[in-house]
Amino acid sequence: MANTAGTTVAPKTPTHGVNAAPTLKSTPNAVGSAVISEHISTVGVQISDLRPWNSRDVENFRQCGADAMLQELLDGCQDTSVPPIEKSKLLKDSLNAVVNLCNNEKIKEHVKAFAKCTTEPASYPHFVKAANAALLELHSLNVSGLTAPRNNDTDILFHHNDYPINQMHQDQKAQRKPDVVVVSCNTTKGLWKVEEVNNEKCKDGRAKSRKANDAKGNGKDGRGKDATAKDESSKKRRSLYMETAAQKPNSHFQWCDVHSTFEFKRKKGALTAPPKTYKVKEYIAPKQQYLPKDTDPVEPTSLASRPAAAGFNQPSNQSRRGSGQVQSKQEKKCSSNHLPSNEPASKHAKSNNETGTEEKEPKKLPPNVQNGMYVAEMFAANIARQHVSSCVVNNDIIYMWYFDQQDAIQCAGINFVQDLPRFLVLLLAMQRMSSERWGLNTQFKESCDIVVGGVDLKFYLTSDQCITHFSLRGRATTVFPVESKVLSEQLQKRGEEQGHCNDIPSHELVAKLYWPEEECKSEAEILKKVYEIATSELDVKGHVPEVVWSHKFEGTSTAKIRTALGLDDAQQGSHILYIIMFKKLIPITKLSGDEFLTAWWQIVHCHYALWKKGIHHCDVSPSNLMVYKTSDGRYIGVLNNYDLSSIQGSSQGNEHTGIVPFMSIDLLKPDALKGKVEHLYRHDAESFIWVLVWVCLRYNKGKLLTTGRPLDEWLKVSEGALPPNAHVVAPIQLEYCSISSRLSRPKMCTG
Structure with missing residues (x-):
């Protein structure tokens, strides 16, 4: 039986130091x-109160070379039925395989349109179209050693979002608006099917369009039914990728269906135009190789930026950015996180007549912090998710992030407008990754x-x-x-x-x-x-x-x-x-x-x-x-x-x-x-x-x-x-x- 005696004898502090204490006396990673x-x-904490804690997790990131991460992502997509290919060779072969697609006008025109945009929101649809046009072309690309794409139902696509995604956390509601999400074709079809049910005007308009096409005899060109059906399926698929996914949705995605997010940060004004012809070249580090926790967009990367010391075998950068190296503008002010020296300790409660203002969630958080909040939502939505990969797009630089329960890894930036082949290799890996490689259990x-x-x-x-x-x-x-x-x-x-x-x-x-x-x-x-x-x-x-x-x-x-x-x-x-x-x-x-x-x-x-x-x-x-x-x-x-x-x-x-x-x-x-x-x-x-x-x-x-x-x-x-x-x-x-x-x-x- 449990001891329920009403003793009033207080426990005495046990002696310590009898046994040799471990070298590490207390745990140092007490952040996040x-x-x-x-x-x-x-x-009784509010979800908005967790944002500073997530910020701490984000700013304590490890650094990794861009090519090192691309090699690892590709390695996870290798066909296990054939002998494995060395990672650096696999990256080199993949770059050579995609370079011709980079010069395909179907893709290049959307990259140009993205670079010409003068405002951030206007760039979302063009980015989605560029990525999805590449995914459509990559679907038929054969790279020796890589697995074939998944079936059409589970293939990924990029979808313009900038629309609330809701989730409950122990009776607390969180609402976030990632700019662009990566979801499956099935998820996209389901979202827009729901919209058709709820939007009679849209439903009627599409019905009239179908009737008009039938009246004109579209599709009846004398070819076999199978060929006609295949063409119709291809058209619907392209429409899903290039038209539907580029629209801002009128219905909510669910975090459990989101594979990844892309968060944008951009200064007003056009970016440097893409080159006339893309070629495979060594990785060129951008002016800002790693993105700090809170940052304004840097100027578009100059083509004169210095090249990395290594080519395809570029070693990963192994240093960890300390939290003390990045200080936000808010942290410079006196806030609840930085009490003045004449104030009592944190556990001193305010008296009833004291007043104070609660910290409110900023309208637009720094992109790395915002990205971290999206990642936390994806972890919460999939209880056994092992890791989450996401990206921050700062002007024309893509910074890949890898999160798991140990810490965060940020990859060196890739200028996807100037170095489109590396961006397509990233898309190639994302397209061929299994659910497990996405971190999903x-x-x-x-x-x-x-x-x-x-x-x-x-x-x-x-x-x-x-x-x-x-x-x-x-x-x-x-x-x-x-x-x-x-x-x-x-x-x-x-x-x-x-x-x-x-x-x-x-x-x-x-x-x-x-x-x-x-x-x-x-x-x-x-x-x-x-x-x-x-x-x-x-x-x-x-x-x-x-x-x-x-x-x-x-x-x-x-x-x-x-x-x-x-x-x-x-x-x-x-x-x-x-x-x-x-x-x-x-x-x-x-x-x-x-x-x-x-x-x-x-x-x-x-x-x-x-x-x-x-x-x-x-x-x-x-x-x-x-x-x-x-x-x-x-x-x-x-x-x-x-x-x-x-x-x-x-x-x-x-x-x-x-x-x-x-x-x-x-x-x-x-x-x-x-x-x-x-x-x-x-x-x-x-x-x-x-x-x-x-x-x-x-x-x-x-x-x-x-x-x-x-x-x-x-x-x-x-x-x-x-x-x-x-x-x-x-x-x-x-x-x-x-x-x-x-x-x-x-x-x-x-x-």
Whole structure:
């Protein structure tokens, strides 16, 4: 049974330093949206508040050569039924194969029209037509060693968008307008079919056109029916690519159907015209080889730009751009992210009579940041998506981006107007890529039945209990209900020897799909150690989650692409896809009064007992404090979520340990972000205090307040933004002994 004794003895800080601490004392990569986006519903953050966090992920990008990425993309499209071709040769062969198409007037005329445009919006249709005209020609191009194009239904095309795409994130609605999207033919047909149903005028006009054509006898030229049908199909396909897709839609795409996005940034005025004849040449680096986080469009690249040191075997650039090298204009102003030195620390709540203005989403974000927001939407729409490729078009320079849970990679820019062959090679790779090469996991759909490792699983991804993420890097945790006949039968057979599990009566299951760091122990491994401790520690027994099953998806390591590109430290901070299933629990925020305080205090004791035994949780937040209800009506506290926990003396990895609003102030300082501050028990103890204050002030009778919520500013201060004297302005001073004495006075809690 769970320990429910009403002890008032506060845990004492465990001694530390008994065992040699790892070289890395605390995790240095404590940046980005992953630290908060998985807790949108619990924390109460608005989607717009996540934009600065995503910006941090974008500005910390790795650099890669343009040809290096093109080689890797082509390599992923190789025909496995024939001997493989060396990557650099494959790129050279592809460039030679497409150069004649570049001089095809069907393509070149649209590139010219794009260059002549004097405003950004006017250029979208011309870019779409240029790309789609190339895709139509590439469909019949045979390049030795490459796979043939996919069938017509799943072939990709570029579509003018600049129209809202909506998506829900834990009851928060996000609306974004990418300039151009890459979708399948099927998706495009479906979108415009819906439009025809909803647009009677358009429907009637097309019907009249068809009748007029029939009256003229179009298509009846005496040729065979098959030839006529083939011609008609070809015309419809060309019309779909060149006319339909170039129009701004009147209906919404869905993020789950978007393969990629192209975000544009352009100064007014025409660009340098394309050359009279395209030839294959060595890569020429643009004036601005890599695009910073926030930038105005650079002047169009001069043809006199210096060539790269290498030709087709151009090595990838392996340096990482530090966040300190790029400073936005907004960051130069005093904002919630940069408090003046005489202001209190981030956790100091405003009084009721204080006023302040909320940061509003700019009408037009910097293109790299905007691109990052689109990528986060694509990740959220496909829960097991391994990576996303996208592009930013700055005047006539295309910057390719590759995102996964490890970090972002930006490729050196390609001037697609002057170096059209390389752009066509990019299109060639995109056209031949399989769903897997797009980063899509076709097993995971909205409601699906799959078998993984011999276990049947039925996912309910559209359930209102599904908790999604909105981030570019990190664990990307998604939690959702699941059913399994095999696992249900196994649960029924479990005996009394697993006493740590028997206190949780629920037979409902939830799955957690996430990307932990490879070098760290898995959550399932850590929980095995926790269960061993539970056999002798009453404060732990019955206060930990019950693992039902777990599985690691081999072959999903994020280090693979970095190793292939030759990037430095490819393995450092690499992630891999896991799924782990538990018995369903209830968030502690659903409780109030005595029930809440009692469960909270039980979890404090459980955490303390585990810390003494060498299990360091390091991720105390409201989302990780759970409860279950016993048969006699009592609520028992559970310390949940051990995927960022560590066993004393083992590697902690590089990922953020903690949710920023609830982290100890010591762990938010610059030295901690560099890994120089050891994560101690008192840091987690402080987190418990912040959680207590948070829930007490922001919840009422188990429900998050919808208006007038205190402490919203905690969500808007990033790590490292604390003033130097923050440690002496600790806003709330509470000790565990005083908390334990208040357990008899639960009315202090408004929640």
